[in-house]
Amino acid sequence: MIPIAGTPVLTAAEMRAAEDAAIAAGTSVDTLMQRAGAGVADAVRRLAGVNDVLILCGPGNNGGDGYVAAARLHAAGRSVRVAASGEPRTPAAIAARALWTGAVEPLATAAPAPVLVDALFGTGLSRALDAETGAALGRLARQANLTIAVDVPSGVATDDGTVFGEVPAFHVTLALGAAKPAHLLQPAAARCGTVRVIPIGIPTDSATQILARPDLTAPPVDAHKFTRGMVAVVRGRMAGAAQLAASAAMHAGAGYVTLLGATIPSAPHALVRRRLDAEALADPRIGALLIGPGLGRDDDACASLEQALATDHPLVVDGDALHLVTPERLCDRHAPLILTPHAGEFAALFGAPAGSKLAAARDAAVRAQATIVFKGPDTVIAAPDGHAIIAGEANSWLSTAGSGDVLAGAIAALLAGGRRALDAAAAGVWLHGEAARRLGPAFIADDLAVALAGARA
Numbered sequence: 267m268i269p270i271a272g273t274p275v276l277t278a279a280e281m282r283a284a285e286d287a288a289i290a291a292g293t294s295v296d297t298l299m300q301r302a303g304a305g306v307a308d309a310v311r312r313l314a315g316v317n318d319v320l321i322l323c324g325p326g327n328n329g330g331d332g333y334v335a336a337a338r339l340h341a342a343g344r345s346v347r348v349a350a351s352g353e354p355r356t357p358a359a360i361a362a363r364a365l366w367t368g369a370v371e372p373l374a375t376a377a378p379a380p381v382l383v384d385a386l387f388g389t390g391l392s393r394a395l396d397a398e399t400g401a402a403l404g405r406l407a408r409q410a411n412l413t414i415a416v417d418v419p420s421g422v423a424t425d426d427g428t429v430f431g432e433v434p435a436f437h438v439t440l441a442l443g444a445a446k447p448a449h450l451l452q453p454a455a456a457r458c459g460t461v462r463v464i465p466i467g468i469p470t471d472s473a474t475q476i477l478a479r480p481d482l483t484a485p486p487v488d489a490h491k492f493t494r495g496m497v498a499v500v501r502g503r504m505a506g507a508a509q510l511a512a513s514a515a516m517h518a519g520a521g522y523v524t525l526l527g528a529t530i531p532s533a534p535h536a537l538v539r540r541r542l543d544a545e546a547l548a549d550p551r552i553g554a555l556l557i558g559p560g561l562g563r564d565d566d567a568c569a570s571l572e573q574a575l576a577t578d579h580p581l582v583v584d585g586d587a588l589h590l591v592t593p594e595r596l597c598d599r600h601a602p603l604i605l606t607p608h609a610g611e612f613a614a615l616f617g618a619p620a621g622s623k624l625a626a627a628r629d630a631a632v633r634a635q636a637t638i639v640f641k642g643p644d645t646v647i648a649a650p651d652g653h654a655i656i657a658g659e660a661n662s663w664l665s666t667a668g669s670g671d672v673l674a675g676a677i678a679a680l681l682a683g684g685r686r687a688l689d690a691a692a693a694g695v696w697l698h699g700e701a702a703r704r705l706g707p708a709f710i711a712d713d714l715a716v717a718l719a720g721a722r723a
């Protein structure tokens with residue numbers, strides 16, 4: 267059982283291709299199923315203790331994994347029963363079924379057990395469970411103390427994270443071979459509980475990875491404020507938003523932060539206030555220019571945005587500014603560019619997302635030739651070269667006004683510090699999530715900005 271941070275994410279088709287490549291190289295489907303079932307049995311043995319186990323087996327290879335796991339648990343002396351929705355239909359699942367010598371109970375009338383293992387459907391699910399199967403799964407899940415899904419909870423769409431009808435929330439999901447988008451994208455991810463990968467001995471490369479803790483070492487001994495990175499934040503109508511972003515940039519490790527468009531000193535005194543003019547924007551030491559938080563959408567906002575776009579600084583575009591640009595206006599910039607839309611801003615800039623959030627973020631990155639941070643309860647970061655990073659579940663108390671401004675400031679600090687755009691965006695999302703995790707419940711965005719420093723440590 268491997269924790270998923272930093273591991274690859276494969277769609278159903280990519281997983282099938284990896285399995286097919288292993289099969290073409292001489293590993294049989296039955297061997298892969300034995301490895302999967304053995305990994306599941308081992309995990310269940312450790313998680314279930316001495317409690318009785320009920321394994322639900324479906325008609326495909328997910329069900330095959332279930333039969334293998336049942337046979338192995340029985341051989342290990344565990345109390346295990348099997349219930350099925352019908353006969354297995356794939357050759358590998360039929361062979362696996364033959365290894366299980368115990369009874370197979372009808373799913374609809376199966377008695378509950380303290381530990382429920384769902385091996386009904388995996389990556390092959392193409393539509394909603396029939397009403398009887400869905401009801402039985404829901405009933406048995408409610409009556410169990412521990413629920414474990416094999417590969418994915420039955421009823422979630424592997425690739426886009428949608429759910430077909432009612433799907434119980436599992437405690438643990440054992441991803442076979444690699445994590446899939448459904449383990450990270452909502453609403454499916456919330457049904458998965460804790461996700462662990464069960465290796466099945468095949469290479470699983472992918473352009474998509476799960477967010478992992480970035481390298482956040484202290485500045486080198488010879489650092490000075492400008493080598494740590496200078497961030498300039500453009501202030502707009504709602505000054506608080508830009509202040510929050512600037513505070514976040516400071517607490518995320520920028521060496522020098524300036525707020526452009528404000529001249530009256532106020533706390534924090536480390537924040538340098540300057541007029542927004544050509545001279546300030548021409549400062550060659552600016553390592554990242556952030557525009558959008560609280561900018562407004564009036565003529566002044568448009569004028570500020572034009573000024574920012576006329577520079578060749580690395581740029582982070584957030585909030586209102588995302589309503590004032592088009593992908594075509596952005597796509598020929600040469601300097602690094604990061605856009606940080608939430609769902610509404612994404613739709614305004616790129617149109618309603620077609621397909622999964624992952625696919626939509628990737629397409630948007632190509633269209634704007636920018637790194638996209640598509641925010642929400644799940645966050646997808648995508649670069650124009652096709653690489654993508656998905657952040658797992660974050661503290662839902664992040665749903666508070668200004669937390670996006672804090673994220674934009676953190677990303678600007680990491681971009682100014684010299685990271686590539688994708689790395690800066692990923693490190694910013696990680697730091698933001700970690701700060702929220704440390705704060706726990708009901709924090710405000712001001713606290714979140716300050717907590718970035720502790721998260722960095």
Ligand SMILES: NC(=O)C1=CN([C@@H]2O[C@H](COP(=O)(O)OP(=O)(O)OC[C@H]3O[C@@H](n4cnc5c(N)ncnc54)[C@H](OP(=O)(O)O)[C@@H]3O)[C@@H](O)[C@H]2O)[C@@H](O)CC1
Pocket residue numbers: 282285286295298299302324325326327328329330331355356386387388389390391392393394395396416417418442466
């Ligand atoms: N490939 C490999 O080498 C390995 C694969 N592994 C395992 O296999 C899993 C994928 O297996 P899979 O492709 O057989 O699909 P699976 O999810 O079991 O179900 C599909 C079956 O259900 C049917 N069906 C679909 N929707 C339905 C519905 N709503 N209600 C009723 N039926 C429905 C569909 O038939 P259909 O009716 O659509 O023609 C098909 O018969 C994967 O998650 C992993 O656990 C591991 O063992 C490692 C090696």
Ligand SMILES: Nc1ncnc2c1ncn2[C@@H]1O[C@H](COP(=O)(O)OP(=O)(O)O)[C@@H](O)[C@H]1O
Pocket residue numbers: 608641642643644645659660661662663664665666667668669670671672673698
């Ligand atoms: N339910 C949630 N669970 C986890 N993170 C969330 C949730 N809702 C919002 N977030 C995160 O909080 C931030 C909100 O950003 P945004 O919507 O731009 O807020 P604001 O405009 O108020 O600053 C994003 O980083 C987003 O990913």
Ligand SMILES: [K+]
Pocket residue numbers: 328384385386387388415416417418419420
């Ligand atoms: K399953």
